Structure formats: C-alpha cells, structure tokens
Amino acid sequence: MSTADLGHVSVVDTATADGFEETPTENVGEPQTMLPSVPAFPGPFTPGRPARAPSMPNGLLSGEFEADTVLDGGQVLGGVVRAASVRGTSHRWDNEPRQDAMLVGRVEVEWGEAAVLVVADGVGNAAHSDRGSAIGVKAAMDSARHLIQEWADPGTVDVDQFARRVMDVASEAIASEAHERQVSPAEFATTLCLAVLVRGETGTVRAWVCGVGDSGHRTLRRGAFDVLDGTEEIQDTLTAALPSTSVPTVTSVDLLPGDCLVLATDGVLNLLLDQERSARFASQLSVSPDMGLAHYLWVIDASVRSFDDDRTAVCFWAGSAR
Amino acid sequence: MSEQVLPFYLVCDESGSMTAGIDDMNDGLGKLHAEIANNPVVADKTRFAVIGFSDDAEVLLPLSDLADVEEIPGLTAKGGTCFGAAFKRLKQEIQKDVGQLKADGHSVLRPVVFFLSDGQATDRGWESAHADLVSPSFPAYPKIVAFGLEQVDENTIKRVATFKAFMADGGVSPAVALREFASSLTKSIVRSGSTLAGTGAPTLQVEDSVPGFTSLPLDQI
Numbered sequence: 001m002s003t004a005d006l007g008h009v010s011v012v013d014t015a016t017a018d019g020f021e022e023t024p025t026e027n028v029g030e031p032q033t034m035l036p037s038v039p040a041f042p043g044p045f046t047p048g049r050p051a052r053a054p055s056m057p058n059g060l061l062s063g064e065f066e067a068d069t070v071l072d073g074g075q076v077l078g079g080v081v082r083a084a085s086v087r088g089t090s091h092r093w094d095n096e097p098r099q100d101a102m103l104v105g106r107v108e109v110e111w112g113e114a115a116v117l118v119v120a121d122g123v124g125n126a127a128h129s130d131r132g133s134a135i136g137v138k139a140a141m142d143s144a145r146h147l148i149q150e151w152a153d154p155g156t157v158d159v160d161q162f163a164r165r166v167m168d169v170a171s172e173a174i175a176s177e178a179h180e181r182q183v184s185p186a187e188f189a190t191t192l193c194l195a196v197l198v199r200g201e202t203g204t205v206r207a208w209v210c211g212v213g214d215s216g217h218r219t220l221r222r223g224a225f226d227v228l229d230g231t232e233e234i235q236d237t238l239t240a241a242l243p244s245t246s247v248p249t250v251t252s253v254d255l256l257p258g259d260c261l262v263l264a265t266d267g268v269l270n271l272l273l274d275q276e277r278s279a280r281f282a283s284q285l286s287v288s289p290d291m292g293l294a295h296y297l298w299v300i301d302a303s304v305r306s307f308d309d310d311r312t313a314v315c316f317w318a319g320s321a322r
Numbered sequence: 323m324s325e326q327v328l329p330f331y332l333v334c335d336e337s338g339s340m341t342a343g344i345d346d347m348n349d350g351l352g353k354l355h356a357e358i359a360n361n362p363v364v365a366d367k368t369r370f371a372v373i374g375f376s377d378d379a380e381v382l383l384p385l386s387d388l389a390d391v392e393e394i395p396g397l398t399a400k401g402g403t404c405f406g407a408a409f410k411r412l413k414q415e416i417q418k419d420v421g422q423l424k425a426d427g428h429s430v431l432r433p434v435v436f437f438l439s440d441g442q443a444t445d446r447g448w449e450s451a452h453a454d455l456v457s458p459s460f461p462a463y464p465k466i467v468a469f470g471l472e473q474v475d476e477n478t479i480k481r482v483a484t485f486k487a488f489m490a491d492g493g494v495s496p497a498v499a500l501r502e503f504a505s506s507l508t509k510s511i512v513r514s515g516s517t518l519a520g521t522g523a524p525t526l527q528v529e530d531s532v533p534g535f536t537s538l539p540l541d542q543i
Contacts, residue, residue, distance in 0.1 A: 048323035052362035052389070093363045125527075274324040274427065306325035306367045 047280035089308035132188030139173035163210035257319025267309035350504020376401035379411035406448035440471035
C-alpha cells in the first residue's frame, strides 16, 4: 500500500490484494497522523443486473410498523441458523412497511430439542397484510412450541394433524385481529410456511415443512440448489393465503451434514428460479458456518433488477455447529 | 439473467375524428414517459408499447423500457377506425414480444392493454380478431382496459374490455377526457409496477373512477 501526502489530505492507494477498496483518510489540523486504513463497504451483492433504484429506506415510517430489517441466528441440533427478513426496494421507495415476517426459536423437550422456523408474506394488495404476517408468525410459533412440548416421541407424531392445528391457530389469530379492527379478514391476508426440525436417524436432521401459499423451501446440497420444474408461459399473480385458506401442504426433508434447508418467501424463491442466479446465491450460502449475520444480510438484500419484493430467508445448515 | 416483466400496450384510435384532442393525448404521453422514466422501481419491471390504428394499425413504439427511450413518437389523426386491424396487430406484437422476453429468460406477467377509441368501428368482422386475441387458447391473452369517447357505442367498449371499461360522460371536453385518460394510464403503470401481488410479482391496478368517465359494469356484457 502506498500513500501520498497532499496538504491536509492523506490519500491511500486503493489497489489492494483482497479485492476491497480502501477509503481515503483525511486529517485536519496539526500534527498530521496517519489513520489506519479500513476496508470500504463493497456495495450491494449483485448476482446479475442490479436494480436501478438504490435499496435504501426513504422517509421514516410513522405508525406501528415492523422494523425495516430483522436479523437472527444461532446454533441448534448441531447446526447453524441464519435468518433475515428485509424490506424490498419497492416498499422502501414508496415508504411502505415490510409485509414479510419471520421468527426462529428452539424448543426444549424431554426427548431433546427441536427448532421452529416460520416465514410469512403479507399479500401485496391487502391493506393490513404487514400485520397479518406478523400476527401469523407469532401465533404459529406459539402454537408449534406448545404442541411440540406435548410430543412424547417425534417419531410417532401425526404431522398432518400438527400442521392443520398450527395453521388453524394462525388463521384464528389473524381473523380475530381483523374482527377487533372491524376490517375484512381478507385485508390481513398472508402466506405462511413453518418448519419443525428434530434429530433424525444416523446424524441427520429431519425437517417437516408445512405451508399455505407460495412461501416454501429449497434445499442446498453439495453447493447447488435442488432442481425445479420449468416455469409457466405467463406468470399469473394469485396465491392461497391465510385466513381464508388454512389447509396446509406438508413435506419432509432429511438433511445430511452439510445440507442447507432454506425456508423463504417468494421474494427469495423467485430469485432462485434462474439457474445462473441460483448458482451465485448457492455459492454465497455455501460458506457456513463462518457466515456472520452481516454477511448473511448482505446476501439476502442483494440488488437484482425487477425483483424488489420483501425478502425473507431462514437457512439451517445441518451439522455445521462448532 | 431473468427479470420479471409486466408489458403494457396503448392501443389508440388515430382516426380523423380524433383531431381535436390528439395534441392533448401526445402531451399526456410525454408526461407518462417522464413519470415512468424517472421512477426506477417502476421502470425496472414495466415495458411500454404504442400501437396507433385508423385504416390500418401501426406500431409507433415497440415494447420498450421507457428509461431507455428518448421520446415517445406522437399520434397523428387520419383515416377510419378499423378495430380488426388493431386487434390483429396487437396479437402479433404480443406473440412476438412475449416470445422474445421468454427467449431472453424473463418471467412475463400477463400483458395489459389500454384501448382508446372515439368512434364506431368502420370495419366488419372485428369481433373475430378480438376473440382471437382474448381467447384462453392464446396463452399470452391480455387484460384489456377500454375507454370510449364521443360517438363510440357503450356496448362496443364493453365488448372490447376484459378487465375494466370506461365511457366519457360528456361532462368534459374531449381534450380534457384525453388528458384524464393519459393520467389514468400513467397511474395504472406506476401502481401496477410498485404493487406486488401474493406471488411477489407486479399486479394490474386500475382506478375505479376516472374524471370525465363513467365506469361500465362488465358483468352485464
């Protein structure tokens, strides 16, 4: 690294070995002392053409809204959890609240422990869907915790019944809020997807994923996402949502050490439909367990042209805990 | 790499009877261009095309990203009012554009058409061209929002529309009605481009009422 003293400004050569540019440092007054150079922020993650709008909040919101961004994470079941829910470029530009929501939590039980991951996506044209998603994830988490604590053995659980009960409770909570506010429940419409993780056989983690609507999951294995079928000729814009629909789909996934389960709203799932872009996300998300929360947020808050929806993704890397 | 695209088509009557208001319409298109080009969130997701029709139909602006367009070509009043030519040309354009967008790997939302006419169709058989355009057998069939001015028959506008229909109520001059139409089109593109549906994709938003126009109930078609 080389420097040149230009009067009161010390300029640091920006060519560095690690790819990060370094910031010029400015010293005012005497005596001049050289501040240590620090890496500059690398700018947004751009796995393709970047959005033209900067993904920054405009006016500060007034009223009772969820925060622009929520980050969480921890270790459970021998694996690592990273979770982020980020307001999309469109909502930031238009001073509208984040309509996605998420919660992650650990449940201690006699037979060990379980993890519960929940994501939800308030339907865009429903007036109070930001509240709907927030109420939905809270109610679903509470209900799942309660039901899991009643399980004598996770190997004998009726998962379909569990999923229906959780979705019913979330629906009832949303409908109750709508009733209290004297607003149609449809104005609180939200998708919801919940995963319960327990220890499986021979070092695996068993994940049950249940959901209503187009939030869902993908699996990252050996550095690549699972392959999906082709997309439709024309994309139409309907989705099932709570509280009008509460019949969930239920699937199970056995995670091997090193596998990553990604539970996400469509703001993330749609990004992963493109194979090239999916590979770039896979490359970033394959670095656990060394991925800090700030790095994880940087990946999820990527700048991608035309994909300006809220983004929520909860990742669980099996067998990655230190 | 794939993007999500919501294509808008303005299909506008350029027959001789439009002479009185054509300058206001062109002025409105200039404002629409400025509004969309300066809104990066909307410009990222929407594309816009203009087709003028009179004795024939002509593509005045191919489907474009308005942030990349310097100026929208103006409409010129001339000739008759051939609906059939407009619908045939529109279907060809949609087929070509959607095909190209899909070939480029994009995810395409159902196209939206804003149709405007001030007179009765001067051609026969336009209904079959319209039926071909909106038939579910055409995978990229568009949603049509239709506006009628002056002498056009209310039932004709209702037949053309598949999403919403509006008829000028005579309370304002044709020039004012055209300005309101252009303003409504601009708002629709901006709101559609920034309102996400449950799938995280843009969704069509059209005002329930447009000043100078009466909303026509489509369920009575």
